[in-house]
Amino acid sequence: MSKHPLCEAALAGNSSAFGAAYDQYASLVYGLLLRIIRDAQDAQEILQETFLSAWTNARKFDPERGSELAWLISMARSRALDRLRSRERRGQREQEAARQISTLRPNVDPLGNDPVAFREIRSAVRSALNELPDAQRSALELAYFDGLSQSEIASRLGEPLGTIKTRTNLAMKKLRERLSAFRRT
Amino acid sequence: MTHEEIQQLAALDAIDAATPEEVAELRRHLETCSECRRVANELNETAALIALSADPVAPPSQVRDELLREISRFDRARTEEMPVPRRTRQWWLAAAAAVLLVLLGWSAIQLRSLRQQERALRDEVARLKADRQKLSETIAALSGGRTIQLAGQAIAPSASARVFLDPSQRRAFVFFHGLPPNAGDKSYQLWIIRADQVAPQSAGVFNVDASGNASLVVQNLPVDTMIKALAVTLEPRGGVKAPTGEKYLVGS
Numbered sequence: 255m256s257k258h259p260l261c262e263a264a265l266a267g268n269s270s271a272f273g274a275a276y277d278q279y280a281s282l283v284y285g286l287l288l289r290i291i292r293d294a295q296d297a298q299e300i301l302q303e304t305f306l307s308a309w310t311n312a313r314k315f316d317p318e319r320g321s322e323l324a325w326l327i328s329m330a331r332s333r334a335l336d337r338l339r340s341r342e343r344r345g346q347r348e349q350e351a352a353r354q355i356s357t358l359r360p361n362v363d364p365l366g367n368d369p370v371a372f373r374e375i376r377s378a379v380r381s382a383l384n385e386l387p388d389a390q391r392s393a394l395e396l397a398y399f400d401g402l403s404q405s406e407i408a409s410r411l412g413e414p415l416g417t418i419k420t421r422t423n424l425a426m427k428k429l430r431e432r433l434s435a436f437r438r439t
Numbered sequence: 440m441t442h443e444e445i446q447q448l449a450a451l452d453a454i455d456a457a458t459p460e461e462v463a464e465l466r467r468h469l470e471t472c473s474e475c476r477r478v479a480n481e482l483n484e485t486a487a488l489i490a491l492s493a494d495p496v497a498p499p500s501q502v503r504d505e506l507l508r509e510i511s512r513f514d515r516a517r518t519e520e521m522p523v524p525r526r527t528r529q530w531w532l533a534a535a536a537a538v539l540l541v542l543l544g545w546s547a548i549q550l551r552s553l554r555q556q557e558r559a560l561r562d563e564v565a566r567l568k569a570d571r572q573k574l575s576e577t578i579a580a581l582s583g584g585r586t587i588q589l590a591g592q593a594i595a596p597s598a599s600a601r602v603f604l605d606p607s608q609r610r611a612f613v614f615f616h617g618l619p620p621n622a623g624d625k626s627y628q629l630w631i632i633r634a635d636q637v638a639p640q641s642a643g644v645f646n647v648d649a650s651g652n653a654s655l656v657v658q659n660l661p662v663d664t665m666i667k668a669l670a671v672t673l674e675p676r677g678g679v680k681a682p683t684g685e686k687y688l689v690g691s
Binding site: 267282289301306321375380387426429 | 447481482486489494498502503506509510511514677
């Protein structure tokens with residue numbers, strides 16, 4: 255089985271193989287997008303943009319810098335955070351987020367389209383996150399899922415900027431050690 | 440900036456939390472430092488793994504349909520933009536150009552692949568040298584210093600541990616064996632009982648694997664004449680400031 259099915263399909267111009275690779279990754283990326291922007295329509299748009307960008311920019315993928323999924327997640331997350339920040343700038347953050355998420359829950363399929371390998375990784379990542387002290391996990395999640403800058407987190411939590419940077423660093427350091435078995439680099 | 444400071448910037452950059460100035464500084468350093476580049480790549484991959492903590496959600500099928508339609512539209516547009524070959528061109532000219540392009544392309548791919556291999560080998564050599572250096576230091580530390588044996592207590596009579604003190608670096612390597620596996624909400628904690636202090640000093644928190652084994656490197660060790668005894672207790676996950684749990688191992 256190819257290690258980079260999405261990019262190989264894109265480079266070969268093989269749309270049906272690309273569709274198969276999409277099936278492998280889409281629910282992981284879409285789950286992340288919903289967690290970040292909490293809006294199904296925005297999440298679907300970004301999901302489509304991300305995969306279209308993978309099709310057109312597959313040549314730019316460098317396997318030495320990480321896995322294909324990591325590349326895809328980085329593109330999707332960056333787009334989602336941009337959308338989140340522009341929405342916040344316009345003051346239009348929707349309050350119906352919770353309702354949207356709850357209507358989406360019936361679509362969550364923890365078994366279908368979620369290979370065993372991904373389930374194992376998810377379980378390990380969650381354990382590793384849970385093992386972090388609350389203060390470190392909170393600093394990390396505010397940066398990762400809410401896209402807050404270190405200064406914004408410091409101001410929100412009423413802590414010095416240096417403290418927040420140290421907590422984020424420690425959290426990343428611990429996760430890097432704990433999850434080494436699941437990395438390709 | 441030191442390598443450690445650069446790696447701290449890399450941790451922030453991996454989750455897009457570094458400032459533009461920090462990112463510029465980091466990029467400059469990574470261009471010339473293969474070790475920090477390796478750490479940065481690992482941190483980027485770790486950041487991607489965090490995404491997998493979110494529940495997977497199957498997107499509606501129309502997203503896939505629309506995506507594949509977009510792809511075919513995109514490809515059609517790209518094909519239409521390509522110049523139509525002139526029929527009057529002689530066939531051999533086109534064939535020669537095609538052969539030349541293939542050869543050029545093949546050479547470029549070969550060259551790129553060789554360069555990548557060379558870069559990977561250089562990185563590997565640097566990594567192995569660093570590992571060898573660390574290993575030599577560890578062996579020197581383990582063979583020269585004082586050792587302390589910790590014995591299992593009533594709750595875990597078959598458990599044991601050996602502490603290798605490395606006073607020159609103020610550190611110790613500790614290897615634990617046969618401890619009962621700790622539950623998810625508990626951690627083992629190593630304590631140093633000092634000759635000059637009443638309260639035990641925490642020397643680190645650890646979890647054991649399925650066989651009950653673990654290892655720990657203790658840094659900033661007190662001067663070894665100040666170490667009166669060592670003990671291991673079972674505590675709430677993450678450890679506590681002063682021991683509260685039962686002693687599993689004790690040694691002096």
